[in-house]
Amino acid sequence: MTSDVIKKLNKIYAEALEEVGKGKLYAQRRVELEIKYLGRKGKLNDVFKEMAVLSDSARKEVGVLANKLKSDLKLQLGQAQLQNKKSATTITFDETIPGARPKIGSLHPITQFLERIMAVFSTLGFEIVEDREVETTVYNFDKLNIAFDHPARDMWDTFYIKIKNKKEKIKNKEESSLVLRTHTSPVQIRAMEKRRPPVRLVVPGRVYRHEATDASHETNFYQLEGLVIDRNISVANMIYVLHTVLKQLFGDKVKIRIRPSFFPFVEPGHEVDMSCIICEQKGCSVCSGTGWLEMLGAGMVHPVVLKNMKVDPDKYSGFAFGMGVDRLIMLYHGINDIRLSYSGDLRFLKQF
């Protein structure tokens, strides 16, 4: 009896396989076959009904086999359908055709570069500070130790702004002149009116110089100012930070060179040069054959400026630095004319 049932089961299984193998198995046919063989009233279940007469052990043996055949058949059905799908979805197309892009715009190269610089400074724990563009001469010059009658004032060609209803407004003589800030340095003073050391801050912003424009000079341009004040801050710290930042921006290979220089708001004052990234110091037109590029003005915050910030120069010291961002992007992107920055020419802007 047992062998009869087993034979029957095997036979049904063979039939089923034969049917699965015939032609392409679409979803509907699969369902039909499932019902026919595996369904509640299907062929395999019919055989189960005959098992009632079998002994317990025989029933168990047949049961195991029947279940195995059932799951095998399910597998076969599944695979057959999959096989069918595979061949049906082979579609030919030209994979080398350009992608259809949604129209996107562009960010100004200065915006992008500033963002890169800000990211570097953020990792070094610098706070980003911004402030006003029209300044009094007090903040733009006097508080930065640039006295009115000092020849150093000629280092900045300045735009002056007419003050409306001057008489009504001027209460103390100190703030009698308005200028478009010639550097981001007044923000150092403004920032320190609301902060106490230790501070580490970086100031991006637009500045103005009254000069004739050409391929390397603009009246509007961007500067980046930095200020660090803490106990025991030294030139050695300044060199470390500035070298680190330039390496992050231009690659680990860059070297820096410190030259003594003069800015009234720092003492000692420095110019920081970076090894030419164009020629790698072999000498080229960008570095005028010197192998070095002028990158930053820097120095230790002048004690007078610290006092103007209400910081005790005997307890604290600090360094400050500034760089022209327009020049950096020119270098970085190989732009030969600074005026393109303000041209609004989309053929230029869309390249970045």
Next chain:
Amino acid sequence: MKLSLNWLKDYINLNISPSELAEKLTLSGTAVESIEQCGNPYQQVIVGEIVEIKPHPKADRLKLVEVNDGARERTIVCGASNIMAGQKVPLALPGAELPSGVIIKTAEIRGQVSEGMLCSKKELGLGEDHTGIYILPNKARVGCPLAEVLGVGELDTVFDLDLTPNRGDCFSVRGIAREVAAITNTKIRKKLDKLQLKAKKNSLKGLLKIKVEDQKLCPKYCALIIRNVKISESPDWLKRRLEAVGIRPINNIVDITNYVMMDLGQPLHAFDLSKIKKNKQVSATIGVRPAITGESIITLDGQNRKLEPGMVVITDGVEPIAVAGVMGGASTEVGPDTKTIVLEAAIFEPSAIRLSYRNLGLRTEAAIRFEKGIDWSLPEQALAMAGQLLSELKAGTVSSPIIVQATPEKAPSAIKVRVDYLNRLLGTDFSREQISRSLARLDIKSSPAKSDKGSVLDVVPPSWRKDLTIAADIAEEIGRLHDYNKIIPLPICAEVCQPAANQPYQQKYEAKQILKFIGYSEIYTYSFYGEDEASFLPDVGHLEVLNPISPAQKYLRYSLLPLILRKASKNLRQLESIKIFELGTIFKDARDAILPREETYLAGAVADKTKDIKTLFRRLKGDLEILFDEFGVKQISYEKTDNYVDLMIGNNWLGQIKILGEREKVIFKIKQDMLLFNLNFGIISSLIDEQKKYTVLPAYPSVTRDLSFLVPEDLKYKDLIKSILTGATSISHVDLVDEYYLPDRSRSLTLRFIYQSQSQTLQGEEVDKIEKSIIANLVNKWGVKMRNA
């Protein structure tokens, strides 16, 4: 300032090359901008030795001459017949410019490359002989510049120095010599304090009275009288030196004053004494006083210059005869007939000189030096040197001692420098002795302060170092002599603390990013514009630039839009459509404060030749909606008046969308329709709420149905939706699917309704019921008609 190396060698022995010196100067703070050779009329012409002469393979009359240039042999194609091997000849290298103006290049002559040219006397401007090559004496050294062999010109190297304004003492050859001595650790040669003028028996001292009215403005005035003046040309050596540093030789007297100024840094001026004298008096008076309102003077350059209080003038006792420290007057100018002169060497108050030259627009070499302050002992030294030169050149007879009118000299005060402060500032570890040794190289005296057990130095700078006043200045001297590049970089040791986040900065960047990805390009424009742009915003009261570069840049921008329009116009010459924006600062006069109000605006323009205003508007509005959604700024209402639409949240005005008017199209040369947007980013920033709140997902399926209506022309979408949603239950939201206008100007709207119940699965019949009531309501209230119903 230009520096002649030959001149510098008067002061110091140099055993390093010009380029090494330039490097050392640059690294110690005297930036060398360029190095130039000068004084050589035969640049790139050297002595060559003929090694071998071969025939030219293609030309009978030409020869191939192998010439040794001192470094290698080069082939020169030559047609002369007087040459033979072993001769020394002038060899013009490629790049040489001959007196005729011919520039020598590497050239191919009948198929043979010639790397230069052998020259005849005529070609060198040395005579008419052009029949053969100029054969040089055999002792001429191969490779040596021709000028040296001929003894013409004087080879010199000229540095262009970029001096910093704090180092007035460096505006002279002697000043640079001191620097070079310090950085090369040598001593300078010329000792000027030993310069003595021979006292004359018949002194004319009594001839001149000096009256300084305000000693603050002129703490020291020195004069020297020279008789028997013979005006003539200066000798070649003097002219060459002046020319090397960019000063045009004029005559012996003027040249000597310029020479002394360049050498020592003390400007001198020569007056014709006879022209100072009034009314044939025996003695003359030289006065120094502040200028008076209404006064004027004709200066040496022939210009009539108005003087004003604050300037200082030199007078003949009454009338101005020179603008002190800036330029002399024409009335007392030294001329061919001058017999007696007064040489002036003075010290003026630097700020007064600054005021004079700035207001007169006359930044002379003298003014540049006076404004930085003159070393106290310099006037006498300069007059002594000038007197000596005048005698040497037989230009006149020194006829007086140096006449001096001066305030007492101020004793130098010591700067207290703590050794640990200096090291802390530099990040170094110098001992007191090391510091003292370095300072001595700069003629800076230092000694341990008595009170502080050797940890403090009393430092006394020399009189010419007016820039050294505080301990940090001394630290700089140590740093620059040591070379900053030898300092070992050190990371900052600090408490770890989170920097405060700058929200507005980040928001600005985020806004720019969003706009970029929905198709907008960022532009930067100037912060100022002209009359045309200002007319875009009449009556707002633009702030004005007092000294604009041009009238087109006279106003500070009150809005970003005018210049955005300019850029839009420019771009539309090439493009069909544009989407541009700028995020920047605008400036408004503040009524009760000097400083203007500065606001951050986000503005832009959209145009598309293929789209009408209605379509453009919907697209722009959609773009702004994305921006506002990203920032979580909600509940914005749009209110149209005439040609603009205000964006409001409650009473907060966020900004405007504006249709470009016809008048503006003309001004900005724009032909097509354009929409502008102008948003107060400061306000938007304050409303940003990026923390999005989660809404529970619906538990039951929704039903979607579209309805099309014909709505009256004046019915606003906002009011329509309000009516639909008022009192409606089970409407989750309504979207606009389609809008168009029929020929009779009535408007068709297709809306998509999403029905959703919070408590059950909605059945078709229920939705029908809601739909019916919506329709009935709209028909009743607004006279809406159903389409395809």
